[in-house]
Amino acid sequence: MTQEKVLIELTHRWDSCKRKSHLRIKKFAQIIRVIRREPRGLIGASIIGIILICALFSPWIAPFDPNEQDIANRFSVPSSEHLLGTDYVGRDILSRLIYGARAAAIVSICSVGIAVLVGVPLGAIAAYNGGAVDYIVILIFDVIRSFPSVIVILVLAAIFGPSLLNIILILAFTSFPAYGRVARAQTLSVKEEECIMAAKSLGATTGRILLSHITPNILSPIIVLAGMDLAVMIMWESALSFLGLGLQPPTASWGIMLKQGYTYIETAPLMIIWPAIVLITTMLGCSLFAETLRVALNPREREPDE
Amino acid sequence: MNKKRDRVPLVQVQGLKTYFYKGKGILSKVFGKGLRIVHAVDDVSFTIEEGKNFSLVGETGCGKSTVGRSILRLVEPTEGKILFEGQNLMGFSKSEMQKFRRKAQIVLQDPRSSLNPRMTAGELIAEPLRIHRMKKYEDEIQDEVARLLETVRLSGDDADKYPHEFSGGQARRIGIARALVLRPQFIVADELTSGLDVSISAAILDLMQDLQDEFKLTYMWISHDLHMVKYISDSIAIMYLGKIVEIGRAQDISVGPMHPYSQALFSAIPSVKPGQETRKIILEGEVPSPIHPPSGCRFNTRCPRKLGAICETDEPPWQDAGDGHHLSCHIPLETLRKV
Amino acid sequence: MNERLLRVSDLTVEYSTRMGIGLALDNVSLDISEGEVLGLVGESGCGKTTLGLSIMKLLPRFGKIVQGEILFKGRNLLDLPERIMNREIRGREIAMIIQDPMHALNPVFTIRTQITDVLRFHKDRRLDSHGEGIQLRNEAAKMLEEVGIADPAERLTDYPFQFSGGMIQRVMVAMAFSCNPSLLIADEPTTALDVTIEAQILELLKSLVKRYGASVLYISHDLGVISEISDRVAVMYAGNIVEVADTTLLFENPAHPYTEALLRCLPGAEARGKRLGTIPGRVPDLTERPNGCKFHPRCPYVREICKEKPPKLLEIASGHSVACFGYKKNE
Numbered sequence: 001m002t003q004e005k006v007l008i009e010l011t012h013r014w015d016s017c018k019r020k021s022h023l024r025i026k027k028f029a030q031i032i033r034v035i036r037r038e039p040r041g042l043i044g045a046s047i048i049g050i051i052l053i054c055a056l057f058s059p060w061i062a063p064f065d066p067n068e069q070d071i072a073n074r075f076s077v078p079s080s081e082h083l084l085g086t087d088y089v090g091r092d093i094l095s096r097l098i099y100g101a102r103a104a105a106i107v108s109i110c111s112v113g114i115a116v117l118v119g120v121p122l123g124a125i126a127a128y129n130g131g132a133v134d135y136i137v138i139l140i141f142d143v144i145r146s147f148p149s150v151i152v153i154l155v156l157a158a159i160f161g162p163s164l165l166n167i168i169l170i171l172a173f174t175s176f177p178a179y180g181r182v183a184r185a186q187t188l189s190v191k192e193e194e195c196i197m198a199a200k201s202l203g204a205t206t207g208r209i210l211l212s213h214i215t216p217n218i219l220s221p222i223i224v225l226a227g228m229d230l231a232v233m234i235m236w237e238s239a240l241s242f243l244g245l246g247l248q249p250p251t252a253s254w255g256i257m258l259k260q261g262y263t264y265i266e267t268a269p270l271m272i273i274w275p276a277i278v279l280i281t282t283m284l285g286c287s288l289f290a291e292t293l294r295v296a297l298n299p300r301e302r303e304p305d306e
Numbered sequence: 307m308n309k310k311r312d313r314v315p316l317v318q319v320q321g322l323k324t325y326f327y328k329g330k331g332i333l334s335k336v337f338g339k340g341l342r343i344v345h346a347v348d349d350v351s352f353t354i355e356e357g358k359n360f361s362l363v364g365e366t367g368c369g370k371s372t373v374g375r376s377i378l379r380l381v382e383p384t385e386g387k388i389l390f391e392g393q394n395l396m397g398f399s400k401s402e403m404q405k406f407r408r409k410a411q412i413v414l415q416d417p418r419s420s421l422n423p424r425m426t427a428g429e430l431i432a433e434p435l436r437i438h439r440m441k442k443y444e445d446e447i448q449d450e451v452a453r454l455l456e457t458v459r460l461s462g463d464d465a466d467k468y469p470h471e472f473s474g475g476q477a478r479r480i481g482i483a484r485a486l487v488l489r490p491q492f493i494v495a496d497e498l499t500s501g502l503d504v505s506i507s508a509a510i511l512d513l514m515q516d517l518q519d520e521f522k523l524t525y526m527w528i529s530h531d532l533h534m535v536k537y538i539s540d541s542i543a544i545m546y547l548g549k550i551v552e553i554g555r556a557q558d559i560s561v562g563p564m565h566p567y568s569q570a571l572f573s574a575i576p577s578v579k580p581g582q583e584t585r586k587i588i589l590e591g592e593v594p595s596p597i598h599p600p601s602g603c604r605f606n607t608r609c610p611r612k613l614g615a616i617c618e619t620d621e622p623p624w625q626d627a628g629d630g631h632h633l634s635c636h637i638p639l640e641t642l643r644k645v
Numbered sequence: 646m647n648e649r650l651l652r653v654s655d656l657t658v659e660y661s662t663r664m665g666i667g668l669a670l671d672n673v674s675l676d677i678s679e680g681e682v683l684g685l686v687g688e689s690g691c692g693k694t695t696l697g698l699s700i701m702k703l704l705p706r707f708g709k710i711v712q713g714e715i716l717f718k719g720r721n722l723l724d725l726p727e728r729i730m731n732r733e734i735r736g737r738e739i740a741m742i743i744q745d746p747m748h749a750l751n752p753v754f755t756i757r758t759q760i761t762d763v764l765r766f767h768k769d770r771r772l773d774s775h776g777e778g779i780q781l782r783n784e785a786a787k788m789l790e791e792v793g794i795a796d797p798a799e800r801l802t803d804y805p806f807q808f809s810g811g812m813i814q815r816v817m818v819a820m821a822f823s824c825n826p827s828l829l830i831a832d833e834p835t836t837a838l839d840v841t842i843e844a845q846i847l848e849l850l851k852s853l854v855k856r857y858g859a860s861v862l863y864i865s866h867d868l869g870v871i872s873e874i875s876d877r878v879a880v881m882y883a884g885n886i887v888e889v890a891d892t893t894l895l896f897e898n899p900a901h902p903y904t905e906a907l908l909r910c911l912p913g914a915e916a917r918g919k920r921l922g923t924i925p926g927r928v929p930d931l932t933e934r935p936n937g938c939k940f941h942p943r944c945p946y947v948r949e950i951c952k953e954k955p956p957k958l959l960e961i962a963s964g965h966s967v968a969c970f971g972y973k974k975n976e
Contacts, residue, residue, distance in 0.1 A: 194414045194419040197375070198412075198414055201407065202434040203403075203408070217422070366839050473927070503866060504688065505910045508922065512923055515920065532840065533911065537912035537913065574841050574844035576872065588848055
């Protein structure tokens with residue numbers, strides 16, 4: 001192809017891409033409309049939004065350095081300077097909460113992300129191919145799922161030691177079978193649909209079918225599951241940090257704040273109350289948002305038909 | 307009449323059998339009913355000449371849809387020969403099948419499920435071109451899509467719409483457009499007009515006939531709408547529980563179906579001409595399950611003209627009524643002719 | 646003496662959709678006499694199911710009757726409170742059979758329970774004694790036998806999934822006739838069934854209608870079925886009734902352009918080789934109905950007046966009414 005032809009070809013492809021993305025935006029707009037309509041959606045989205053902003057822009061939002069100690073002012077009650085008070089070494093609680101959002105966000109998003117990227121293709125391929133592959137993959141899923149996740153997480157965390165990467169990998173490891181299972185169940189039902197047979201009749205290969213036809217149709221429940229899982233992962237991060245198996249001090253993490261506040265619960269209860277409230281609110285926000293997504297992705301409203 | 311050309315018929319099906327196996331696992335054998343074989347298609351043979359309309363009719367569960375899918379190997383046949391332009395599909399390799407796919411297409415019954423709901427009409431129609439790399443340049447592909455939309459009497463703007471935004475009739479047209487993209491010679495139309503309103507159904511039928519004239523297509527119609535079948539077919543085959551019970555030219559069968567099941571079927575269709583009360587043959591009972599088809603003649607449990615024990619024990623023989631009209635029944639032809 | 650069993654006058658029903666409010670029924674009037682089978686025919690979106698549901702006052706949440714009267718044996722059903730409607734009318738005076746047999750019955754109860762439920766409710770029976778239960782069971786078995794189900798006593802203990810579509814429709818017919826209704830509304834009962842089973846069910850309906858002397862509002866889009874079972878036919882288009890006539894008259898001499906066009910669309914054996922007559926354009930959306938006569942954008946005989954005001958349903962010959970400006974009476 002001459003240079004000119006290449007350019008023309010690229011322009012046409014770009015046009016197609018643009019058209020496709022316009023259509024995708026239209027679809028998203030519809031979902032966003034549902035979210036805005038339901039009060040749950042608004043609340044959930046706002047909470048998640050705030051947390052994400054805190055996570056991304058912590059250095060600019062937090063009034064104080066989270067590690068800056070001010071022993072003279074420790075255990076102070078909320079004041080105009082320290083809006084939520086200070087902890088046992090005088091660090092500003094609000095700033096630590098804002099920075100803590102980072103840990104929560106990173107751990108939850110990464111672990112869910114890895115779980116999805118590993119579990120979904122495994123489940124889909126297993127279901128589509130059937131036979132021995134399916135059998136082995138299910139075996140793997142079931143073996144992992146048969147252990148109570150609490151025990152597995154704690155044991156693995158104890159073995160591999162606390163670090164951000166480790167937590168992410170451990171959490172992803174214990175949760176990917178759930179996505180695999182969902183992906184497999186969805187694929188099994190989508191696989192029998194006529195549009196797949198139509199694709200086969202056109203000569204589509206297995207890979208193309210899996211990628212272009214099956215995947216988009218199985219994503220809805222996976223997205224909802226991921227949304228709910230985010231809340232769970234945030235909780236896990238905090239739990240592990242609380243037990244000393246996760247992030248280590250002096251990192252600002254809600255779990256660590258809970259642990260440190262726990263020691264002083266009788267004298268300075270605010271130290272534990274604030275992170276507890278933030279944790280609960282964040283998890284609630286994620287759940288609400290996931291629930292709204294579920295409603296938005298399932299066209300529940302129907303046009304009146306004859 | 308044109309000179310009869312000595313060509314190989316486009317499609318020849320011989321002894322097609324497609325069985326589905328349910329309950330293969332160990333648990334089924336121990337706790338369940340064990341291995342059950344669904345005799346969906348049980349020894350079916352027919353021929354389709356180029357440029358003609360062949361219809362396969364029957365009621366739910368007779369296996370007609372399975373026949374349509376089997377001859378394109380969308381469902382793997384258990385046994386039999388499927389000759390397309392003289393070559394046996396059953397022996398084709400993967401790449402030969404890929405090439406065959408361009409010559410024979412299917413339009414599936416339910417447009418809601420046969421069109422991927424996450425793809426636009428344009429993407430759906432363009433996909434075969436991309437799979438077979440038939441057009442190299444993007445603008446050519448878009449032009450082709452626009453051209454096909456126009457051919458099926460939709461507008462070019464519809465390319466960006468998703469299937470759920472179309473009505474039933476329009477969605478079916480998209481299915482037809484998609485089948486036409488590769489310029490096939492042979493199209494299987496599976497229940498193309500079922501569930502559609504009368505006027506839309508008529509429009510689709512007209513479209514299909516126009517396309518047939520323009521692109522020299524051969525059609526296999528699968529339907530339970532006997533009015534439509536009588537109108538459009540050149541030859542008709544009637545199926546019951548996996549077997550063809552009667553086959554022949556449309557004019558012969560429409561006017562005088564001879565097999566007891568065909569007679570009941572054709573008499574049962576409600577006629578729009580009141581006063582012309584055809585004596586209805588009402589069949590007793592329900593269609594038996596294809597897992598345990600009755601022995602002997604499959605229709606014997608409901609046949610109003612059952613001869614006797616022979617119908618329960620022996621498979622009925624093929625009888626030739628002339629001019630390509632065949633049926634399988636124990637009752638001799640002369641008796642059958644006297645309705 | 647009120648001859649008319651059912652008289653619907655100027656019924657207007659609105660549906661609220663995401664795209665706005667649409668008129669599912671627009672000033673619809675029709676009547677049914679005692680012992681008569683009225684066929685209601687039209688394509689999807691014409692409002693025939695809505696009409697059936699309105700008579701039973703079973704419109705979905707987004708539907709509302711905004712105007713009109715439904716006189717049943719002299720009483721206006723629209724004035725009746727829900728309690729009375731449920732106790733006296735639904736299932737007792739007016740019964741309904743719906744289209745989809747697979748979803749008509751509750752899958753977790755046996756057939757016996759569902760039939761005796763109906764009997765108990767409408768015949769004011771209580772299961773006080775064991776004897777009462779046995780009696781009800783026998784009645785249910787008798788009903789199944791009446792509709793042609795083999796081994797009725799054993800079938801009573803089956804669940805709906807063990808019945809085929811045709812058999813479930815028989816059960817529905819049995820339940821519908823169990824309390825000897827005056828009016829039966831049949832909404833496409835045979836559309837989902839095979840041709841031979843459809844023939845069976847139609848025969849059954851015809852014989853039961855004769856035996857019980859019930860009137861029937863038979864709703865369908867299948868012109869063949871309508872012509873077989875109806876005494877009179879009403880044709881609907883986009884929320885209006887456009888033509889009413891005796892069955893034979895309608896099919897031999899259709900007056901409304903829509904009816905005419907519809908009949909030409911049917912593939913008959915004589916039309917082999919010729920193209921079918923199609924109707925240009927599309928049925929208008931619920932919320933985008935044209936002004937004047939709703940059919941005018943697709944009508945081959947359209948005139949100026951058709952675009953301005955809607956035609957009234959007027960009698961042009963004995964027993965034959967049309968809503969069209971093409972007929973002198975309508976100017």
